[in-house]
Amino acid sequence: MxxxxxxxxxxxxxxxxxxxxxxxxxxxxxxxxxxxxxxxxxxxxxxxxxxxxxxxxxxxxxxxxxxxxxxxxxxxxxxxxxxxxxxxxxxxxxxxxxxxxxxxxxxxxxxxxxxxxxxxxxxxxxxxxxxxxxxxxxxxxxxxxxxxxxxxxxxxxxxxxxxxxxxxxxxxxxxxxxxxxxxxxxxxxxxxxxxxxxxxxxxxxxxxxxxxxxxxIDQNYLTPSNQSKESACAQFNLPTDKVILLAGAARLDSQFKGYKDILPKFPNAQDSNIHIVTFGRISKALQAATTAPATHLGSITSSEALKTLYGAADIFIAPSTQEAFGKTLAEAGACGLPVICYDTGGPKDIVLQGKTGYRIKTNCTDEFINATLKLAADPKTRSEMSAAAIEHTHKSFCPxxxxxxxxxxxxxxxxxxxxx
Missing domain, CATH: 3.40.50 (Rossmann fold)
Structure with missing residues (x-):
């Protein structure tokens, strides 16, 4: 055919x-x-x-x-x-x-x-x-x-x-x-x-x-990485003593991606254990509004580089309000990241509630932030979700x-x- x-x-x-x-x-x-x-x-x-x-x-x-x-x-x-x-x-x-x-x-x-x-x-x-x-x-x-x-x-x-x-x-x-x-x-x-x-x-x-x-998703994300988290962080000059919250989209300012409502709400505290990392196009206004410690990497087109970045992170946050599928969520899960998302669209099929991450009621930004911070403070649950995410995505989204x-x-x- x-x-x-x-x-x-x-x-x-x-x-x-x-x-x-x-x-x-x-x-x-x-x-x-x-x-x-x-x-x-x-x-x-x-x-x-x-x-x-x-x-x-x-x-x-x-x-x-x-x-x-x-x-x-x-x-x-x-x-x-x-x-x-x-x-x-x-x-x-x-x-x-x-x-x-x-x-x-x-x-x-x-x-x-x-x-x-x-x-x-x-x-x-x-x-x-x-x-x-x-x-x-x-x-x-x-x-x-x-x-x-x-x-x-x-x-x-x-x-x-x-x-x-x-x-x-x-x-x-x-x-x-x-x-x-x-x-x-x-x-x-x-x-x-x-x-x-x-x-x-x-x-x-x-x-x-x-x-x-x-x-x-690309077979590359389904292949185990031999690179350590510390090595991956070093490649992007990211801190190794913080919980890395990864956020990414082609355009983070898109009204459908939800980052404009979420990123500015993360607390800017000196004793915070989180560090936000973004990839994709992001406006200077949204960068300025994100007052929590953050690194903005810009667009990443290489799947190898993106896989390394997933390996440097601890949690993927995806507050999309409209998403036909959610490829970055599946990629992140395949690389062992728990995902926090809204309970709508394609992410409902990607994120297993309480097993590979959390699905939050759409547009409940405070609940989204609280769930993310709670998971950031719970390495045991993150580890369990990481293993479950790898199993689920490898089984469901292989080419x-x-x-x-x-x-x-x-x-x-x-x-x-x-x-x-």
Whole structure:
């Protein structure tokens, strides 16, 4: 079987890394798999991975000619600046002419936004389609995270992001556009039970086939490290006499990651036994607001370096309020870190309550801080949770298991009669 993964964004984005991990695991299982992405180059020289645009000039010309379209449409809806809404109306006009699309037996969609693939094009693949729900966009009227809004259950309209009271606003139109042009028979894959529940409750996907298949994590994190904690701390110039609280995301200031509410609340006491370490982009404002002892390392792209950093830490804190999966939580657990998170989204499947960490009621920041400080003061419980986290993540999120489950899904699609 020939599988083509399609994912918008750069090869370093979270969604594309998830798609890449699956792609590489499938190749190891003997599957003919390839992946195309929309931005940047294949700097890692990953096998059978290529950018959609063959030249930077072509990408630049396409961007300059299209980047204004959806913002202008949203501006006509509201005078306020709108973020985090994608309409799915713009895509490359010759997308379907791609040779790899023509050669594939199955098209596996991942994250398709940022003017990569428009909704109307999907119906013309004329092949079995798998679509991994890497955020909420496939079943909403344009938002990538639903927050507390439940309008996706009734077909959107009256969008709070648009500050709209119109039941037929742009989000309603996006839902109807998806309903009209998305072909029947797409197999949707949720990365967590929480995402599957949301999708099944949506107006758009309530009658569609939805499977829950976990993301896998890089095999590197599942391989035991021979490096001591002291050596790992020395590599990043971190203190060895403190409990290291690790916090990380591509953008720590993202409203969905929750760090803006949590990091400033850790106490700044001279006798504190904790030291906060962050990785990923972080604003100067959030750095200044974090008054507890802290080290900010910036972006870390190497899995080897990140594995070493996990080895230097004692607890991973992840206060995300919306998370389709939570790859960093799984990586941290695989490296033996107990995880403190909110009881929502993908982390509910990753963190076993009281065994591999603690899940705190969403947005209860004081309870989150207290649970973290209590665990920081309890080395015995941390040690027990560390062993349990390694066992759970190695059993649940290994690449081989993810590949095998996807192969089973692909086979059911290829064996399905053409008229279904």
């Amino acid at each position: 020939k599988i083509l993964h399609i994912c918008g964004g750069s090869l370093g984005s979270g969604a594309t890394l998830g798609a890449l991990s699956l792609h590489q695991a499938l190749i190891k299982q003997g599957v003919e798999s390839s992946l195309i992405f929309s931005k940047g180059d294949n700097e890692s020289n990953a096998q059978h991975v290529s950018p959609f645009f063959n030249s930077k000039l072509a990408r630049k010309l396409f961007d300059s000619g299209t980047k204004w379209i959806e913002p202008q449409l949203l501006k006509s809806e509201t005078k306020r600046k709108v973020k985090d809404i994608s309409l799915g109306l713009v895509g490359h006009p010759f997308f379907l002419k791609n040779r790899e699309i023509e050669a594939a037996d199955i098209i596996h969609l991942h994250w398709i936004n940022s003017r990569f693939l428009r909704i109307k094009a999907i119906q013309h693949f004329n092949k079995p389609i798998v679509w991994t729900l890497r955020d909420a966009w496939p079943y909403t009227g344009g938002c990538h995270y639903t927050n507390d809004c439940e309008n996706y259950k009734s077909g959107c309209g009256q969008c709070p992001l648009l500050h709209s009271n119109d039941p037929n606003d742009r989000t309603k139109q996006v839902i109807e556009n998806k309903r009209k042009h998305l072909p029947d028979g797409i197999r949707y894959v949720a990365l967590s039970n929480w995402t599957a529940e949301q999708a099944r409750a949506s107006s758009l996907l309530q009658n569609q086939s939805i499977d829950t298949l976990y993301n896998s 081989r298991l993810a590949a095998q489950k996807h192969i089973e899904l692909y086979r059911t699609l290829l064996e399905r009669p053409n008229d279904e």
